[in-house]
Amino acid sequence: MPSFISKTRPIDRFTPVDEHTSSEAKHRLPLKVRLRRNRKSEWSRRLVRENTLTTDDLIWPLFICEGTKHREPVGSMPGIERISVDEAVREAERAVKLKIPALALFPNTDPKKRDERGSEALREDNLVCRALIAIKKEFPDLGLAADVALDPYTSHGHDGLLYDGVIVNDETVHVLAHQAIVLAQAGADVVAPSDMMDGRVGVIRRALDNKGLTNVQILAYAAKYASAFYGPFRDAVGSNATLKGDKRTYQMDFANGDEALREVALDIEEGADMVMVKPGLPYLDVLWRVREKFGMPTFVYQVSGEYAMIEGAARNGWIDGEKAMMESLYAFKRAGADAILTYFAPRAAEMIARNH
Numbered sequence: 001m002p003s004f005i006s007k008t009r010p011i012d013r014f015t016p017v018d019e020h021t022s023s024e025a026k027h028r029l030p031l032k033v034r035l036r037r038n039r040k041s042e043w044s045r046r047l048v049r050e051n052t053l054t055t056d057d058l059i060w061p062l063f064i065c066e067g068t069k070h071r072e073p074v075g076s077m078p079g080i081e082r083i084s085v086d087e088a089v090r091e092a093e094r095a096v097k098l099k100i101p102a103l104a105l106f107p108n109t110d111p112k113k114r115d116e117r118g119s120e121a122l123r124e125d126n127l128v129c130r131a132l133i134a135i136k137k138e139f140p141d142l143g144l145a146a147d148v149a150l151d152p153y154t155s156h157g158h159d160g161l162l163y164d165g166v167i168v169n170d171e172t173v174h175v176l177a178h179q180a181i182v183l184a185q186a187g188a189d190v191v192a193p194s195d196m197m198d199g200r201v202g203v204i205r206r207a208l209d210n211k212g213l214t215n216v217q218i219l220a221y222a223a224k225y226a227s228a229f230y231g232p233f234r235d236a237v238g239s240n241a242t243l244k245g246d247k248r249t250y251q252m253d254f255a256n257g258d259e260a261l262r263e264v265a266l267d268i269e270e271g272a273d274m275v276m277v278k279p280g281l282p283y284l285d286v287l288w289r290v291r292e293k294f295g296m297p298t299f300v301y302q303v304s305g306e307y308a309m310i311e312g313a314a315r316n317g318w319i320d321g322e323k324a325m326m327e328s329l330y331a332f333k334r335a336g337a338d339a340i341l342t343y344f345a346p347r348a349a350e351m352i353a354r355n356h
Contacts, residue, residue, distance in 0.1 A: 005337060011254060013207075025342055030244030031087065032192040036047040047259050050107055051211065051330060051333040051334050052333070053099070053326070053329050053330055053333055053348070054352060054353065055098060055099040055100055055291075055339055055348075055349045055352055055353075056099075056178070057329075057333065057337070057338070057339055058100050058101070058339070058340060058342065058345040058348060058349060059100075059101070059102045059103070059104050059143075059145065059299070059339055059341045059342070059345065060091075060100050060102070060103050060104070060341075060342075060343075060345035060346060061103070061104040061105075061106060061341055061342075061343060062083065062088055062103055062104070062105055062106070062131075063080070063081070063082045063083065063106050063107075063108055063236045063237065064082070064083065064084070064085060064088055064105055064106065064107050064108065064128060064131045065082040065083065065084060065107075065108040065127070066084065066108075066110055066127065067069055067084040067313060068084055068085075068086055069084065069086060069087065070083070070087065071083050071084070074232065075235065076235045076304070076308055077230035077232045077235070077236060077304055077307060077308050077311070077343065078238075078308070078311045078312060078315055079311060080236065080307070080343055082108050082236060085127070085131045086128050086134070088105070088131050088134070088135060089134050089135055089138055092135045092138065092139050092142055092181060093138070093139065094346060095142060095345075095346070096139055096142055098119070098346055098349035098350065098353070099349065100302070100345055100349050101142075101143050102142065102143030102144065102145055102189075102190070102344070103135070103142065103143070103144055103145070104145040104146075104147065104192065104341055105128050105131050105132065105144065105146050105147070106128075106147055106152065106233075106237055107126065107127040107128045107152045107156045107237065107271070107335050108152070108236065108237070109126070109152050109153055109235050109237075109238065110126075111238065111242075113153075113156070114154060114155045114242065115153075115155050116154065116155055116156065116161075116162065116180075117135065117150075117154070117161060117175070118150035118153035118154040118161075118175070119153070120153045120211045121150055121152075121175070121182075122175070122178050122182055122200065123182070124185070125181055126153075126182075128146055128147075128183065128186070129182060129183065129186035130186075132144055132146060132183065132186040132188055135187070135286060136187035139188040140282065143189050143190065144187060144189050144190070145188065145190035145191075145192050146183040146186075146188040146190070146191055147192050147194050148176050148179050148180050148183065148191050148192060148194065148195065148204065149176070149193065149194045149195040150172070150175065150176070150179075150195070151195075151234075151237070151239045151243075152237045152238065152239060154239075154241055154242070156240040156242060156243070156244045157240075157241075157242035157243030157244060158243070158244070158245075158247065159172075159194070159195040159196065159197075159247065160172035160195055160197055160250065160251065162173065162244075165245075166236070166249075167199050167249055167250055169197050169199075169250075172195065172197050172200075173197050173198075173200045173203045173276060174201055174203065176193060176197065176200050176203070176204060177200075177203045177204045177206075177207035178207070179253060180193070180204045180207060180208060181207055181208065181211055184208060184211075184213045184216040185211075185213070188216065189216065190216070190217045190218070190219050190273075190274075191204065191208070191215060191217075191218055191219070191262040192218075192219040192220075192221060192276075193218070193220060193221060194221040194224060194278075195221075195324070196221065196224050196247075196250045196251050196252070197250060198266075199209070199332075201218055201220050201266075201267045201269070201270035201271055201272050202270030202271060204218060205218060205270060205271035217273040217274065218271060218272050218274070219272070219273065219274045219276060219299060220267040220272035220274070220275050220276065221273040221276050222260075222263050222267040222268075222272065222277070222290075223252060223260035223263050223264055223275075223276070223277045223278070223283070223286055223290065223303075224251055224252060224266040224276075224277075224278045225252045225253070225254045225278065225279065225283065226246065226247050226248045226250060226251035226252060226253065226254065227251075227254060227278075227279050227282070227303070227305070228305065229282065229302060229303045229304070229305030229306055230279075230303060230306055231304070231305055232304035232307070232308045233303060233304035233305075235304075236304065239353050254282075257285065257286055257289065260277070260286045260289070261289060261290065261293060264290050264293075264294060264296075265294070265340075267298060268294060272296075273297070274296065274298070274299055274338075274339075275290065275294070275296050275297070275298055275299070276298070276299040276300065276301060276341075277298070277299075277300050277301070278300070278301040278303060279301060279303040279306060280300045280301055280302040280303065280306055280328075280332055280340070281300075281302070281328060281331065283300075284331060284332070284335040285335075287300050287332070287335045287336055287337060288335045288336050290336075291337070291338075292336065292337070295302065297338045297339070298336060298337060298338050299337060299338060299339045299341065300332045300335075300337040300339075300340055301340075301341040301342075302328065302329075302340060302341065302342040302343070302344070303305060303341070306328070307342070307344065308330065310324050310325060310344075316326045322351060324352065325344045325347065325348060325351075326348065329342065329344070329348060
């Protein structure tokens with residue numbers, strides 16, 4: 001008989017078999033380490049869980065529109081609405097009750113108020129400023145972040161000034177600094193430049209400090225990619241219809257990872273208090289690298305396209321929406337996110353509350 005053939009199965013050497021041996025024991029493997037033991041019950045899984053999602057991790061984005069007691073659905077984002085300022089105050093109250101620490105505000109500007117230079121962004125009574133003032137009056141301890149970019153205000157849909165078909169950098173940065181001051185004076189705790197112009201964080205920081213707004217934080221969209229996942233957001237803020245061309249000359253190439261680290265390093269050097277990776281799920285590798293390398297407060301944006309895919313599939317019965325939502329949020333925590341901008345924020349907060 002060849003040496004590699006044994007008359008006795010290997011398992012028999014470890015598991016004595018007689019008529020009293022159970023069927024399970026007859027097939028038991030000689031394993032000292034069994035990782036499934038820690039998964040056998042909910043209490044055990046909770047004890048060994050490596051990451052925890054709480055309401056402290058959530059930032060809730062809201063789309064603000066004109067009107068009073070007005071809500072209108074965003075067609076490409078099932079369950080999401082554009083809401084008037086008074087309705088935003090109601091949602092702020094809901095956020096406080098759910099213990100969501102912060103909101104992020106984005107305007108759907110009246111097309112008649114959009115122009116080539118995005119002048120409405122600098123008006124002290126624009127949509128976002130009115131929302132900031134109204135929410136701060138009622139809920140002064142709720143964190144408010146405001147987007148710094150021109151795309152909701154320009155007639156061409158770009159984040160910067162457009163001259164002869166080119167988005168100009170330095171002139172745009174000075175306008176963004178002015179916008180940041182206007183937002184901060186209206187009550188923004190955090191200004192969040194999402195434009196991806198070179199040098200804007202440093203210019204904004206100096207502008208805020210020169211106005212005595214030294215406590216206003218800067219959340220830099222430090223690694224923001226030119227992504228196909230932004231479509232529903234542009235629908236929500238009304239820039240889809242106006243956008244001329246694409247944004248690849250200033251947003252990052254999705255093939256690049258090392259470049260993201262350079263972008264983040266520059267924003268930190270210029271004075272960013274927090275950095276963000278956008279989009280989220282397609283860029284978990286970038287999120288992980290940023291958190292590991294810099295150890296900065298690192299945020300991630302679960303963008304409109306990610307939301308729409310999960311919610312759309314759930315509404316078609318293709319996936320379990322709540323489970324997919326939570327799985328996606330835990331993916332961000334596992335990759336190192338300190339906070340998550342997500343349209344799921346109120347639903348996730350309600351689910352967290354139910355489970356506790």
